[in-house]
Amino acid sequence: MTIDDYKNILISQNNRCGICGSVLIRTNIDHDHKSNKIRGILCPQCNRSLGLLYDDPDIIYRSIQWLTVKGDKL
Numbered sequence: 001m002t003i004d005d006y007k008n009i010l011i012s013q014n015n016r017c018g019i020c021g022s023v024l025i026r027t028n029i030d031h032d033h034k035s036n037k038i039r040g041i042l043c044p045q046c047n048r049s050l051g052l053l054y055d056d057p058d059i060i061y062r063s064i065q066w067l068t069v070k071g072d073k074l
Contacts, residue, residue: 001029001038009041017043019050 006029015024018040028047030039033055042050053059 005038006041009038013041017041017046019043019046 010024010027013024016022017024018030019042022043024041024043026044027041028044030042030047030050031037032039050060053063
């Protein structure tokens with residue numbers, strides 16, 4: 001990734017995290033660990049969260065279900 005590539009991604013994301021939408025102060029370049037393909041730029045918290053969930057869409061989906069169901073019962 002070049003500096004221009006990085007700047008273009010930031011511009012395309014309006015200088016906001018690709019997941020939570022917060023204004024980016026510190027950034028992490030998110031990439032697929034299998035293919036090394038760059039997905040975008042994230043804030044450190046969102047990038048870390050994906051890693052902690054093993055970048056696995058099934059685990060992320062089950063996490064959403066968990067929060068939705070358990071949140072309704074509080």
